Amino acid sequence: MQGLEQYREALERCSQCGYCQASCPVFSQELLESYTARGRTLLIKAALMDGALPVGKRTKEIVANCLLCGTCAHTCPGGLPLDEIFVAARNQLRPSGPAASLKRSLHRKLMEQRGHPGALGKLGPLAKTMGLAPADLPQPAAHPFLADQPEVLKPSGQMRARVAWFVGCAANSLHLDTAQAVRKVLLANGVEVVLPQELACCGLPALAQGEVDMAQDLARRNLAALAAQEVDAVVTECTSCVLMLRDKMTRLFEPESPEAQAAQALAPKVMEVGAFLHKLGLSQAPQGRDISYTLHQPCHAAGFAAQVQAGLALLEQVPGADYRPMADPAACCGAGGDFFLKNQALSQGVRQSKMDQIERSRAEVVVTPCPACRHYLGLALGPDKVKHPLALLAGAYE
Amino acid sequence: MRGLAKDLARLVGPEGFSTQPEDLLVYRHDAIAYFAQGDPAAVVLPTGTTQAAKVMAYASQHGIPLTPRGAGSGLSGGCTPVRGGIVLDTKRMKGILEINRGNLTARVEAGVVLADFQQAVEGQGFFYPPDPQSKSVCTLGGNVATRAGGPRAVKYGTTVNYVLGLEAVLPDGEVIRTGSACVKHSAGYDLTHLLTGSEGTLALITQATLRLLPKPPATCTALAVCPTMDMAARIVSETIAGGVVPSMLELLTTASLAVFNRFVSPPLPEEGEACLLMEFDGTAQEALRQAQEMADACRDMGAIDVRVVPQTDEAAVYWMVRSRLYPLVVSRFKRVVTEDVTVPRDRIPEFATKVMGIAQEMGLAMGLTGHAGDGNMHPTIRMDEVSDELQARADQAMAKVIKAGLALGGVISGEHGVGLHKAQFLELELGREQVALMRRIKKAFDPTGIMNPGKIWPPELET
Ligand SMILES: Cc1cc2nc3c(=O)[nH]c(=O)nc-3n(C[C@H](O)[C@H](O)[C@H](O)COP(=O)(O)OP(=O)(O)OC[C@H]3O[C@@H](n4cnc5c(N)ncnc54)[C@H](O)[C@@H]3O)c2cc1C
Ligand code: SF4
Ligand code: SF4
Secondary structure, rough: OHHHHHHHHHHHHOOOOOOOHOHHHHHHHHHHHHHHHHHHHHHHHHHHHOOOOOOOOOHHHHHOOOOOOOHHHHHHHOOOOOHHHHHHHHHHHOOHHHHHHHHHHHHHHHOOOOOOOHHHOOHHHHHOOEEEEEEEHHOOOOOHHHHOOOOOOOOOOOOEEEEEEOOOOOHOOOOHHHHHHHHHHHHOEEEEOOOOOOOOOOOOHHHHOOOOOOOOHHHHHHHHHHOOOOOEEEEEEOOOHHHHOHHHHHHOOOOHHHHHHHHHHHHEEEEHHHHHHHOOOOOOOOOOOOOOEEOOOOHHHHHHHHHHHHHHHOOOOOOOEEEEOOOOOOOOOOOOOOHHOOOOOHHHHHHHHHHHHHHHHHHOOOOOOHHHHHHHHHHHHOOOHEEHHHHHHHHHHO | OOOOOHHHHHHOOHHHOOHHHHHHHHHHHHHHHOOOOOOOOEOOOOOHHHHHHHHHHHHHHHHHHHHHEEEOOOOOOOOOOOOOOOOEEEEOOOOOOEEEEOOOOOEOOOOOOOHHHHHHOOOOOEEEEOOOOOOOOEEEHHHHOOOOOOOOOHHHHOHHHEEEEEEEEOOOOEEEEEEEEOOOOOOOHHHHHOOOOOOOOOOEEEEEEEOOOOOOEEEEEEEHHHHHHHHHHHHHHHHHHHOOOEEEEEEEEHHHHHHHHOOOOOOOOOOOOOEEEEEEEEOOOHHHHHHHHHHHHHOOOOOOEEEEOOOOOHHHHHHHHHHHHHHHHHHHEEEEEEEEEEEHHHHHHHHHHHHHHHHHHOOOEEEEEEEHHHHHEEEEEEEEOOOOHHHHHHHHHHHHHHHHHHOOOOOEOOOOOOOOOOHHHHHHHHHHHHHHHHHHHHHHOOOOOEOOOOOOOOOHOOO
């Protein structure tokens, strides 16, 4: 995942079929073809690679107006690594100057601290410096989840498996209920949990900003911390972390480099925590819960939707819990990481179609394993109406 | 064009158009990049007929070329703005205005995506059969403008069989409504079907009234791997002669078997020269029986492997792969040149032999696929490199293929339209007099010649 140049051959393989129009949430709002992957790649090639077009404001705008959701890459019959190309384009367009480097170093610090501002102070002023709208920003908890966890969590009963838990930044500092639910469900089902202290953010937020170097630094640190563990699996509750650790990280470094090899070795061990538990099987039967729920499948799960489905199958073991599928669980919610902060009208348009589907499902709560989707849907539905799937299961272990 | 942006802002508002080169790049061509020739001055995205009419009147007054565009998924260069000017993108005109249960009709705006429309009518128990493989993106307006068809044409015909009426904007901005929502209509010239297939050269289609069918209760898919192309072609023509009408009957190359094998199990043997993918519909029993009879017939004729797939979700995987084969092939080669010749179905074996002969004679890698059940063949030249010499040889080979098709009583295009790609062959099929008459019709609709110039016939015929 270095310069754009390495994607030249891939770009030349674009058949121009236009199939990518079918799935892009940004295009579906604007209906202007320059927002489709076909349009974006033509522009990236002309402006950022061939110098056929000067790089102006509009190029930057089009490159920025992308959720990096990867849906287009999954739709593309030619299998072009479209979202990676868009990251490389952002990398090339990274702003320079003192304000940008301040923002960059704050961002790095935040990711090294696993999403918790800690000594950086409250997120509010930080967000201001970063030019984000504080009103819609999630508030970090006073103490991050990991602050008072031991390095190894012992299960209550007999040990059936041992995992390393990659606690995502959101579960660590924003959605502590998710982290608590995961801990409860894992321990109740005989899973010994290791919490490697040296871990940092998975680095996906850095990639989204085109900060490839930063993502590589974080990945190196995480690879080292995880390689040292003797565990059956590496689990995480966050869809984006799964995507990064299972998929993106393997292509983040020069092929054949030691880091790339380490990432390749790690990838198959990484599982969404629900999918892991489903595979292991529950040893403690959940109690009944009188609740109806629907699933929102995050776009980052497009490459491993089966894992999300497996997590969902766990919930079907909760007596009384009633699954009410919506028409298209995989349709985008509009969040796109922190995209919604900068592109409010567009994101709200995308979210509205999702809200209509949720309403028609007539479910009481929405479950989704992605913290960004959860936050953004929660802004519209109310924070209690959107949960991590395991939070619903944890409720059945009262 | 000075003042264009200001004028357009007045006509459609600042959000309704773009003149920025960054936005216009993608509007230079359709699904075939090498057709790109001119740079458009603007893309305009009207939200409905009223806005579209204003833009058309404006273009007429100022003599600005105007090229209608749906999804830009065409394969003939039809929506390529070869003379620059305005590209009129219909995708914001996307209302499904009416689904009339009592009359089995629907009224839609031109920019509605085919798959969205099919989903909407199927949700109500209806069926809209035309199924160009680009259905996830192509627009109904584009389908009407090209008389698009797809695998289901063998049983259900193409778009042309479903258009009952149209609303269209003439180049001077006047709005006409042709046809009706009646099943029968015999007053006046049939302008509905003149505009259907006119490839944006006469008027802008803004709405269509389409015929619906009741949805068949069940389908059953079957696949046969054939040792030779000739055998596959003979199976097709004998099936048709035997009075069996599959709902889809596709001829594919064996290269596609490897693609199927990425998605289906047990794997198919990657052998032989061709394979046939078919579907039958009716009641579950009928569909299954027909598929099994067909499977038996294929085995008797010597097919290497035959399978019947009654489960709809499993079958859907085969058809999903089918719809992605063409872009997949294109993504594997430096350039792919594809044709759209259609021959009477009893001539398919001869045509297949001719095409393979031409490929050999010209020293080119050529594959033959197609909606064989309706005689619509897609001979496809695959190039590992691009050079003027090779392109010239490919053009020559395709000219031979087209002539071979015509000699068998075929037509130069079954579904993609003439566009830019086959303009030079139109006279060959239709003859000088007919083309001259068409030119006069064009003049009557579009006296100033702004509508999609450079298409259908070569520039020397445009006067
Ligand atoms: C992978 C792939 C598979 C395909 N498979 C098939 C297939 O199986 N069968 C088939 O028939 N085609 C197929 N096509 C070709 C193409 O999708 C069809 O021709 C389709 O009908 C084009 O629709 P569109 O909306 O993309 O039109 P465009 O490509 O945008 O335009 C096509 C032509 O119609 C004109 N036009 C568009 N809208 C209007 C309007 N509202 N009023 C007047 N003129 C208009 C344009 O000027 C142009 O001449 C395929 C294409 C691809 C890329
Ligand atoms: S779907 Fe893929 S191959 Fe087709 S136009 Fe989009 S990027 Fe190109
Ligand atoms: S990554 Fe998502 S938002 Fe970006 S172009 Fe692809 S589909 Fe659209």
